[in-house]
Amino acid sequence: MKKITKATYLKWYEEMLFWRKFEDKLAQVYIQQKVRGFLHLYNGQEAILAGALHVMDLKKDKMITAYRNHVQPIGMGVDPRRVMAELYGKKTGTSQGMGGSMHIFSKEHRFYGGHGIVGGQIPLGAGLAFADKYFKTGAVTLTFLGDGAARQGALHETFTMAVKWNLPVVFCVENNGYAMGTSVARTSKSTEIWKLGLGYDMPCGPVDAMNPVKVAEALDEAMARARKGEGPTFLELKTYRYRGHSMSDAQQYRTKEEVAEYQKIDPITQVKDVLLEKKYATDKDIKEMDKRVKDLVSECEKFAEESDFPDIQTMYDVVYEQKDYPFLPHKL
Ligand SMILES: Cc1ncc(C[n+]2csc(CCOP(=O)(O)OP(=O)(O)O)c2C)c(N)n1
Numbered sequence: 001m002k003k004i005t006k007a008t009y010l011k012w013y014e015e016m017l018f019w020r021k022f023e024d025k026l027a028q029v030y031i032q033q034k035v036r037g038f039l040h041l042y043n044g045q046e047a048i049l050a051g052a053l054h055v056m057d058l059k060k061d062k063m064i065t066a067y068r069n070h071v072q073p074i075g076m077g078v079d080p081r082r083v084m085a086e087l088y089g090k091k092t093g094t095s096q097g098m099g100g101s102m103h104i105f106s107k108e109h110r111f112y113g114g115h116g117i118v119g120g121q122i123p124l125g126a127g128l129a130f131a132d133k134y135f136k137t138g139a140v141t142l143t144f145l146g147d148g149a150a151r152q153g154a155l156h157e158t159f160t161m162a163v164k165w166n167l168p169v170v171f172c173v174e175n176n177g178y179a180m181g182t183s184v185a186r187t188s189k190s191t192e193i194w195k196l197g198l199g200y201d202m203p204c205g206p207v208d209a210m211n212p213v214k215v216a217e218a219l220d221e222a223m224a225r226a227r228k229g230e231g232p233t234f235l236e237l238k239t240y241r242y243r244g245h246s247m248s249d250a251q252q253y254r255t256k257e258e259v260a261e262y263q264k265i266d267p268i269t270q271v272k273d274v275l276l277e278k279k280y281a282t283d284k285d286i287k288e289m290d291k292r293v294k295d296l297v298s299e300c301e302k303f304a305e306e307s308d309f310p311d312i313q314t315m316y317d318v319v320y321e322q323k324d325y326p327f328l329p330h331k332l
């Protein structure tokens with residue numbers, strides 16, 4: 001694995017803090033009704049993305065996830081101003097403002113969404129990996145899914161084929177404890193989700209995903225296996241989300257004390273502690289990074305605010321229309 005150095009920790013701190021603050025800003029503008037529809041935030045889960053990016057080959061590897069999908073494309077190189085604009089529904093957004101929160105996508109950066117159907121991305125992730133095996137690109141696809149999605153039938157169908165065909169894919173459950181308001185223990189008697197891999201003879205295991213080092217180590221091993229043609233791995237990344245499922249969640253299913261317990265092992269604080277303990281950064285350096293993050297978030301907000309909404313015609317240009325459909329003539 002690429003060594004984890006002072007530079008890694010500095011990068012991790014600034015990036016993770018940016019993802020956190022970018023989403024805090026989204027929460028704020030959502031309440032002002034500038035961002036509409038659903039909004040599912042990633043606060044608390046940042047160590048997963050930081051660890052993954054450390055071991056991915058960003059020139060060829062791919063990523064696909066569910067609807068909690070704003071910061072992953074930024075990590076993979078998409079301009080954060082365009083992600084913010086997409087959430088505002090503006091034409092400068094990643095999908096010209098027509099995708100919105102759950103559907104960030106960038107083929108150029110190999111980020112394949114952004115999927116609102118729980119578990120829908122599991123077979124798609126295997127499909128991306130199938131293409132890489134077929135065309136011998138040497139790339140690996142990281143397929144992220146939630147603990148709730150792990151209960152979908154599509155997971156089992158996909159696992160059967162992915163193992164049989166030795167596809168270069170790593171299936172990563174982001175176990176944040178809940179599927180909307182339903183805890184893992186309420187969805188199944190088996191709460192150790194990683195054990196689902198055992199039934200498929202797939203290498204599998206749990207990972208402390210509040211720490212980016214642990215995530216990087218586990219993913220590096222899994223990706224190396226995939227690159228050697230030895231097939232998929234199934235990892236259960238144990239994490240936590242601080243905010244509700246979406247912005248309209250009253251969070252009556254958990255206590256404030258439970259959230260506070262996880263905040264004690266916050267991934268960004270863990271990275272900051274290493275920076276200070278190892279004297280990789282001074283308090284002044286941290287303040288400078290915090291300021292850069294704040295400025296960049298403001299720049300994204302300004303860009304989104306000042307961009308135009310798409311022309312109404314664009315909406316019809318991107319909807320499939322069968323010209324010879326016999327019964328309902330298109331109203332336009
Ligand atoms: C097929 C399907 N069923 C139900 C829903 C409604 N739904 C949206 S999110 C969600 C919970 C998913 O939880 P999890 O997979 O743990 O992901 P998390 O939100 O925790 O990241 C449900 C049931 C949906 N979007 N799609």
Ligand SMILES: [Mg+2]
Pocket residue numbers: 146147148174175176177178179180
């Ligand atoms: Mg969950």
